[in-house]
Amino acid sequence: MTYVVTDNCRGCRYTECVTVCPVECFHVDDTMTYIDPENCIDCGGCAPACPVGAIEPDYRLAADKKFWIDVNRKRATETPVISARLPPLPGADERKVALGR
Amino acid sequence: MARTTVVGACPHDCPDTCSILTTVEDGKAIAVRGNPDHPFTRGRLCVKVNNYEERVYSDKRILHPLKRVGPKGSGQFQRISWDEAVETIASRWTSVIAEHGAQAILPYSYLGTQGIINGLNVGDPLFNKLGATVLERTFCDSASCTAYMMTIGHTPGVDPESFVHSKYIILWACNTLSTNSHHWPFIEQAKKAGAKLVVIDPVRTRTARLADWHIPIRPGTDAALALAMIHVIIRENLVDRDYIDKYTVGYDELAERASGYTPEFASQETGIPVDDIIKLAREYATTTPAVVRIGVAVERHAGGGQTVRAIACLPGLIGAWKHVGGGLLQLPIWAFPVRWDVLMRPELQPEKMRVLNSWRLGPALTGELGFDPPIKALFVYNANPMAMVTEQGKLETGLAREDLFTVVSEHFLTDTARYADIVLPATTQLEQKDIMFSWGHLYLSYNNKAIEPLGETVSNTELFRRLARAMGITDPTFFRSDDEIIESSLDWSNPVLQGITLGDVMAKGYVRLNMPAPADWAPHREGNFPTASGKCEFKSTIAGGGNFVVPLFRQGYNGDQDAAPVDPLPHYIPPNENARTAPALATRYPLSLISPKSHAFLNSNYGNLPAQTAQAGEEQAVLLNPGDAAQRGIVAGAPIRVFNDRGSFEAFATVSPDIMPGVVVAPSGYWQRSNRKGATVHVLTPPAFADLGRAPTFSDILVQVSGA
Numbered sequence: 124m125t126y127v128v129t130d131n132c133r134g135c136r137y138t139e140c141v142t143v144c145p146v147e148c149f150h151v152d153d154t155m156t157y158i159d160p161e162n163c164i165d166c167g168g169c170a171p172a173c174p175v176g177a178i179e180p181d182y183r184l185a186a187d188k189k190f191w192i193d194v195n196r197k198r199a200t201e202t203p204v205i206s207a208r209l210p211p212l213p214g215a216d217e218r219k220v221a222l223g224r
Numbered sequence: 225m226a227r228t229t230v231v232g233a234c235p236h237d238c239p240d241t242c243s244i245l246t247t248v249e250d251g252k253a254i255a256v257r258g259n260p261d262h263p264f265t266r267g268r269l270c271v272k273v274n275n276y277e278e279r280v281y282s283d284k285r286i287l288h289p290l291k292r293v294g295p296k297g298s299g300q301f302q303r304i305s306w307d308e309a310v311e312t313i314a315s316r317w318t319s320v321i322a323e324h325g326a327q328a329i330l331p332y333s334y335l336g337t338q339g340i341i342n343g344l345n346v347g348d349p350l351f352n353k354l355g356a357t358v359l360e361r362t363f364c365d366s367a368s369c370t371a372y373m374m375t376i377g378h379t380p381g382v383d384p385e386s387f388v389h390s391k392y393i394i395l396w397a398c399n400t401l402s403t404n405s406h407h408w409p410f411i412e413q414a415k416k417a418g419a420k421l422v423v424i425d426p427v428r429t430r431t432a433r434l435a436d437w438h439i440p441i442r443p444g445t446d447a448a449l450a451l452a453m454i455h456v457i458i459r460e461n462l463v464d465r466d467y468i469d470k471y472t473v474g475y476d477e478l479a480e481r482a483s484g485y486t487p488e489f490a491s492q493e494t495g496i497p498v499d500d501i502i503k504l505a506r507e508y509a510t511t512t513p514a515v516v517r518i519g520v521a522v523e524r525h526a527g528g529g530q531t532v533r534a535i536a537c538l539p540g541l542i543g544a545w546k547h548v549g550g551g552l553l554q555l556p557i558w559a560f561p562v563r564w565d566v567l568m569r570p571e572l573q574p575e576k577m578r579v580l581n582s583w584r585l586g587p588a589l590t591g592e593l594g595f596d597p598p599i600k601a602l603f604v605y606n607a608n609p610m611a612m613v614t615e616q617g618k619l620e621t622g623l624a625r626e627d628l629f630t631v632v633s634e635h636f637l638t639d640t641a642r643y644a645d646i647v648l649p650a651t652t653q654l655e656q657k658d659i660m661f662s663w664g665h666l667y668l669s670y671n672n673k674a675i676e677p678l679g680e681t682v683s684n685t686e687l688f689r690r691l692a693r694a695m696g697i698t699d700p701t702f703f704r705s706d707d708e709i710i711e712s713s714l715d716w717s718n719p720v721l722q723g724i725t726l727g728d729v730m731a732k733g734y735v736r737l738n739m740p741a742p743a744d745w746a747p748h749r750e751g752n753f754p755t756a757s758g759k760c761e762f763k764s765t766i767a768g769g770g771n772f773v774v775p776l777f778r779q780g781y782n783g784d785q786d787a788a789p790v791d792p793l794p795h796y797i798p799p800n801e802n803a804r805t806a807p808a809l810a811t812r813y814p815l816s817l818i819s820p821k822s823h824a825f826l827n828s829n830y831g832n833l834p835a836q837t838a839q840a841g842e843e844q845a846v847l848l849n850p851g852d853a854a855q856r857g858i859v860a861g862a863p864i865r866v867f868n869d870r871g872s873f874e875a876f877a878t879v880s881p882d883i884m885p886g887v888v889v890a891p892s893g894y895w896q897r898s899n900r901k902g903a904t905v906h907v908l909t910p911p912a913f914a915d916l917g918r919a920p921t922f923s924d925i926l927v928q929v930s931g932a
Contacts, residue, residue, distance in 0.1 A: 124271065124824070124835075124838060124839035143260075143266070143267045143268060145266075145268065145405065145406075145408050145409045145412065146401065146408065146412075146434070147412075164270075164271070164401050164402070164405055164430060164823075165270070165271035165274075165823070165824070165839060166258075166268040166269065166270050166271070166274075166405060167257075167258075167268065167269055167270070167271070167274035168258060168266070168267050168268030168269075170274075171255075171257045171267075172267065180274070180835070182834075182835060182838040182839075183835075
């Protein structure tokens with residue numbers, strides 16, 4: 124099992140998740156964060172910390188979101204670890220409202 | 225829609241005792257999360273508890289009393305009323321007592337919930353009053369507790385939060401990220417500040433993968449390593465002579481004893497290269513502050529107690545205790561001023577009690593132990609022995625006895641509950657109140673009730689009030705309310721609770737004991753060990769009294785102790801079962817088996833729930849080294865059989881270099897019912913006790929593996 128970052132992160136990238144992760148398993152690119160499934164200890168701390176509800180455990184993902192498991196796994200190998208919070212992406216707050224969060 | 229947040233505490237037998245925030249909407253719990261304000265929880269729970277509300281509302285919950293209507297073990301039950309259940313129990317117990325005496329009744333429990341009022345001792349007053357057989361509960365850390373008491377006393381040891389100041393951290397038989405995960409950020413912070421992290425474990429665990437140095441060790445040989453470290457430290461004069469002179473006893477005898485435990489000897493036993501043993505000893509002795517965190521697994525073999533004795537000598541030898549973040553961490557539970565006597569009520573006991581060790585339940589029920597009177601009534605709560613106890617085959621035979629009257633109080637129809645005559649419905653932590661110690665940090669916690677009990681479930685405190693009433697007990701102390709028990713369960717006048725009120729703990733959900741801050745506290749800088757001498761006892765004063773189990777694990781009873789002679793100096797007792805000590809056995813069963821905690825289960829808790837079995841795998845997996853697998857023609861994912869003379873179970877192979885050659889790993893917690901052959905790993909585990917505290921020897925076992 125692992126937790127998985129999904130589409131709500133894209134364009135927001137609040138990175139609150141990294142402040143709670145105890146094992147530095149978040150990676151980042153220009154648009155969003157990814158969880159390294161090899162390091163995730165399934166603690167679940169990141170899921171309620173995310174302002175836009177982008178993070179879920181893999182077993183709870185809806186069928187049309189299961190592909191994010193592979194995306195996280197792949198992108199975690201291609202992108203750097205993020206260990207401190209970054210400023211949200213421009214427009215994040217508007218997007219959060221649009222997402223109804 | 226009324227939405228509230230209720231602060232509680234995790235009930236599980238885990239060192240972390242997390243502060244939990246439960247969101248309640250219209251009387252229903254809709255989510256739980258870790259409390260972001262709690263300094264140890266830090267907003268996180270774990271894979272076991274993240275979806276605790278799904279445990280509470282599981283359609284598998286037992287919500288009403290049940291009576292058996294099919295053969296024992298068939299799982300066929302019919303709903304009955306609480307009145308009928310309690311009357312049946314009281315009348316059966318009364319006739320058992322009349323015919324056989326009260327010793328024919330056996331309570332069986334441990335820490336299915338760890339709350340002070342609903343946990344370890346909640347049934348003790350009733351069973352002490354009845355004069356039932358005492359259950360000696362040596363499930364966990366019993367060898368360590370005895371060894372600790374013999375060496376440095378029941379001290380909380382190093383504050384887990386002081387680890388941020390450590391520069392050399394040894395996690396010894398402790399998979400922190402799976403079984404103590406809220407301690408990790410403190411270790412991580414120390415690492416970032418330059419600390420070196422060493423993990424000693426036969427398996428390259430999640431934790432070992434993040435260490436600076438992982439030292440694989442043959443199961444059950446840890447004392448050889450610890451004694452060789454002592455040998456090197458003394459030989460190379462890396463000792464703290466001043467600390468030894470002032471605050472320890474028995475140094476000369478220890479030095480003489482350790483002279484025989486050379487790195488070469490330890491290397492042969494442990495499989496660790498000589499140079500690595502020397503390097504470990506030197507680094508540990510010369511890096512300040514140095515700290516050791518031992519896990520429970522370190523005791524689970526023939527010499528487990530003396531292993532902890534040897535490890536507990538190390539910090540005194542190098543004066544590690546002088547520094548904040550230096551010393552040893554085992555169980556900070558000893559910091560909590562719990563009034564165990566008030567909870568256990570040993571004064572109610574008849575002068576002579578009969579004692580049964582918890583690991584011998586199977587042979588006790590089959591009659592093999594020759595008990596007179598035999599066990600005729602069994603009362604199980606806070607425990608699932610069928611899944612977790614040694615000699616599983618015997619237990620199955622014993623529980624199937626038609627003349628045995630078995631009652632089980634549970635959340636679910638466990639492997640054990642299936643054999644019950646009466647099943648009673650128990651509350652989960654969200655449906656009850658409790659006050660909690662911790663054995664992994666220094667915060668007293670309060671668990672506020674979040675929701676009303678589902679169905680007809682009752683807390684353990686209420687269960688025992690009902691049983692006491694039905695048994696005709698009139699002593700009013702048996703009928704105290706939960707609030708009264710909570711109030712009386714702690715010594716509020718103790719300095720660590722000065723300035724703290726129960727109201728404070730209830731409102732906030734937790735409070736740090738009134739102890740020095742983690743940044744300032746070196747508990748044994750100037751000795752002050754709670755031992756007979758007040759010093760760290762390399763040579764133990766109380767060893768002369770022989771082997772014992774701390775009375776806390778025996779309903780407060782201190783009679784009929786093991787009392788086997790104990791060498792007052794730490795020494796190496798090799799495993800009962802390995803290639804060096806049992807070569808003939810090893811030709812048939814060449815692999816050592818260990819059965820650590822599953823990442824997703826808490827003992828057998830969650831072994832039946834979908835989220836956790838999705839993580840752990842629906843069925844038991846067994847890890848093998850690629851060489852051992854290839855030698856047997858076993859490929860990853862293949863069905864395999866694991867067996868020895870005691871029995872066999874089936875599993876699926878996981879092949880990984882993370883496990884050292886010659887060792888196989890079967891994570892425990894799976895239920896019989898989820899195994900293809902209806903057996904768990906404990907069908908193979910041995911009945912032998914460790915040298916101290918009657919701990920089990922789960923990591924001291926030879927098996928063979930073949931394709932199924």
